[in-house]
Amino acid sequence: MSGNVRFNFMHFLPYVHLPENHKEFKSLWVNFSNKYYDPKLGHELYERYLSELVLADKLGFDAIVVNEHHNTAYSMMPAPNLIASAIIPRTTKAKICVWGTPPNLEYPNRLAEEYAMLDVMSQGRLEVAFPLGTGMEYWANPINPTTARERHKESIAIILQAWTQDGPTKFFGDFYTYRFLNPWPRPYQKPHPPCYIVGTGSPETVELAAELGFGYSAVFVTKQRALELNRKVRERSASYGHTTRPDQLPLGVITYVAETKQKAEEEGIEHIRYFFEDALRTTPEFLAPPGYLSVEQLKMRAALADKLHGKFDFNAVNEAFFCAVGTPDQVVDQLSEWGETMGTNHFNLMAAVGNMPNWKVVKNLSLIAEEVIPRMRSEAPVARRVAAE
Amino acid sequence: MTEFKRETHTVNGVKITLLTAGSGQPLLFLHGAGTFHGFEFAKPWADKFRVILPFHPGFGESGDDPAMTDIHDYVMHYVELLDLLGLDKVNLVGFSLGGYIAAKFAMEHGHRVRKLVLVGPAGLRDDKHPTADILGLPGEQLPAMLVSNFEVIKPYLPTKPDLDFIGDRYREMTTTARLMWERPYDTKLPRYLHRLTMPTLLVWGEDDQLIPYQQAETWRRFIPKADIKVFKGAGHLVLDEKREAGDAVQNFLA
Numbered sequence: 001m002s003g004n005v006r007f008n009f010m011h012f013l014p015y016v017h018l019p020e021n022h023k024e025f026k027s028l029w030v031n032f033s034n035k036y037y038d039p040k041l042g043h044e045l046y047e048r049y050l051s052e053l054v055l056a057d058k059l060g061f062d063a064i065v066v067n068e069h070h071n072t073a074y075s076m077m078p079a080p081n082l083i084a085s086a087i088i089p090r091t092t093k094a095k096i097c098v099w100g101t102p103p104n105l106e107y108p109n110r111l112a113e114e115y116a117m118l119d120v121m122s123q124g125r126l127e128v129a130f131p132l133g134t135g136m137e138y139w140a141n142p143i144n145p146t147t148a149r150e151r152h153k154e155s156i157a158i159i160l161q162a163w164t165q166d167g168p169t170k171f172f173g174d175f176y177t178y179r180f181l182n183p184w185p186r187p188y189q190k191p192h193p194p195c196y197i198v199g200t201g202s203p204e205t206v207e208l209a210a211e212l213g214f215g216y217s218a219v220f221v222t223k224q225r226a227l228e229l230n231r232k233v234r235e236r237s238a239s240y241g242h243t244t245r246p247d248q249l250p251l252g253v254i255t256y257v258a259e260t261k262q263k264a265e266e267e268g269i270e271h272i273r274y275f276f277e278d279a280l281r282t283t284p285e286f287l288a289p290p291g292y293l294s295v296e297q298l299k300m301r302a303a304l305a306d307k308l309h310g311k312f313d314f315n316a317v318n319e320a321f322f323c324a325v326g327t328p329d330q331v332v333d334q335l336s337e338w339g340e341t342m343g344t345n346h347f348n349l350m351a352a353v354g355n356m357p358n359w360k361v362v363k364n365l366s367l368i369a370e371e372v373i374p375r376m377r378s379e380a381p382v383a384r385r386v387a388a389e
Numbered sequence: 390m391t392e393f394k395r396e397t398h399t400v401n402g403v404k405i406t407l408l409t410a411g412s413g414q415p416l417l418f419l420h421g422a423g424t425f426h427g428f429e430f431a432k433p434w435a436d437k438f439r440v441i442l443p444f445h446p447g448f449g450e451s452g453d454d455p456a457m458t459d460i461h462d463y464v465m466h467y468v469e470l471l472d473l474l475g476l477d478k479v480n481l482v483g484f485s486l487g488g489y490i491a492a493k494f495a496m497e498h499g500h501r502v503r504k505l506v507l508v509g510p511a512g513l514r515d516d517k518h519p520t521a522d523i524l525g526l527p528g529e530q531l532p533a534m535l536v537s538n539f540e541v542i543k544p545y546l547p548t549k550p551d552l553d554f555i556g557d558r559y560r561e562m563t564t565t566a567r568l569m570w571e572r573p574y575d576t577k578l579p580r581y582l583h584r585l586t587m588p589t590l591l592v593w594g595e596d597d598q599l600i601p602y603q604q605a606e607t608w609r610r611f612i613p614k615a616d617i618k619v620f621k622g623a624g625h626l627v628l629d630e631k632r633e634a635g636d637a638v639q640n641f642l643a
């Protein structure tokens with residue numbers, strides 16, 4: 001693996017104080033009542049989570065990744081730009097990745113503005129992704145899911161136009177009309193921050209990433225499927241004249257490192273279980289509102305049901321998904337192997353999984369920073385360097 | 390025993406299938422948002438009418454057209470179908486979503502409608518007797534809400550998980566969502582319903598759990614000359630549940 005190996009710390013900022021009877025709820029998304037949200041506990045969680053994000057920067061992670069979800073205990077980030085904004089002044093080197101706000105859920109000019117603000121505020125540390133948004137987001141927001149894909153394309157076109165052309169410009173689309181598209185400020189990076197599409201592998205989003213020359217990050221797909229998707233992205237991008245760099249294919253990996261394999265499993269699995277069994281628990285209707293998927297995709301996904309949402313078997317999850325739980329050596333081997341097969345040098349580590357307590361997150365991040373990252377970069381351990389400075 | 394014949398036509402680029410039976414004055418029936426329960430109830434009408442029962446674009450045996458994004462596109466679709474079939478004037482019967490289309494069609498093209506029957510029509514906003522939000526209901530709850538007597542639709546439902554059935558329903562809900570996701574009613578209906586000056590009958594099942602039968606009176610506030618027939622022991626699928634409801638339609642149109 002090249003020396004440019006990149007490590008992100010991705011955090012979902014979950015709300016973990018669920019009521020005792022929460023198993024009775026089929027979904028912790030969309031209709032799971034917000035009466036179960038205690039703002040005092042929420043405040044403590046924000047404080048804690050922000051400290052974890054900031055720690056990743058201090059420990060030498062290359063990037064901090066946040067994203068957006070609505071109406072759910074899975075994430076306390078319906079507005080990830082606010083989190084990005086809170087950590088920018090508390091971090092110095094790490095890229096700030098907002099991966100991201102679904103453009104369909106904001107006015108495109110406003111999203112272009114907010115991202116430009118973050119890019120300027122951070123002196124060009126911003127990276128963005130343009131997800132379509134999960135099916136669940138369309139139940140929570142006033143956007144017709146049958147228009148999602150067309151609107152998504154149009155929104156991205158508006159944002160790119162706003163970022164790359166001197167304003168004011170005009171845009172007359174199917175969904176939006178701009179007579180004076182002229183957002184201030186403009187991004188710090190030229191022509192604009194690095195862009196990705198994050199998706200679950202529908203052909204439409206892969207094609208869009210390929211067409212625009214964006215990176216593509218497949219989330220919540222099996223290893224086999226992720227491999228096919230990376231191949232597809234490279235192939236389709238080439239057909240538009242774009243060469244996909246390895247760093248444009250970030251690989252999401254649930255990661256927990258400890259002194260021994262047994263300890264890693266003892267400490268980590270219960271939170272991975274929570275993540276799959278509870279945090280992700282929702283219904284087929286919420287996953288696929290009408291028109292969100294093509295009928296073919298719906299049938300395909302219904303047939304595959306339900307490896308991801310709801311049931312949990314660690315061995316099955318470990319087998320099917322990118323899950324690195326073990327000693328530093330084991331995790332280094334695992335990541336190196338996946339990097340090779342997937343053709344990437346960009347690892348998006350989900351290292352604060354589910355209801356993991358602060359001490360485990362800190363321990364996990366520290367071990368990754370001291371024992372995993374340096375070996376993969378063949379560099380001196382970063383944490384020790386920080387201590388020496 | 391009456392059997393339907395199938396015809397296929399291309400209307401403005403969309404391939405559609407229609408079922409037809411009988412002869413006499415044309416009776417155009419516009420179905421609702423789900424086609425799985427069939428059209429047995431329409432067969433007796435073929436004794437006296439030329440029954441024409443098209444699948445809407447995006448439903449049942451007709452093709453898709455994602456560019457049809459509002460009810461008015463369906464009104465124009467039926468203007469074009471009648472032109473294509475060479476029919477100047479029809480008896481128009483619309484059920485549920487089809488009732489919404491039929492009401493809008495008759496409002497705009499009243500000269501092409503001899504008599505109008507609206508069966509549990511969608512489309513009117515009635516805050517006192519609100520329509521259930523079918524797009525927001527879990528799929529497994531919906532069938533039982535369609536009828537008063539579950540046995541009536543049981544034969545049309547799969548007995549075990551059936552991907553094709555799931556896919557077909559998802560497709561029809563997708564088409565419905567294109568028309569109704571933002572709002573499952575037209576706030577302009579009350580403004581123009583007075584244009585329904587042709588003889589009009591409102592038919593409802595008293596146990597309708599989707600569109601409460603009390604909405605019939607709300608419709609009649611705007612269409613003063615309309616008759617109302619409410620059938621006991623029937624739900625939203627009143628035509629499937631009560632032969633008398635189909636007979637009432639036939640007698641009214643005669």
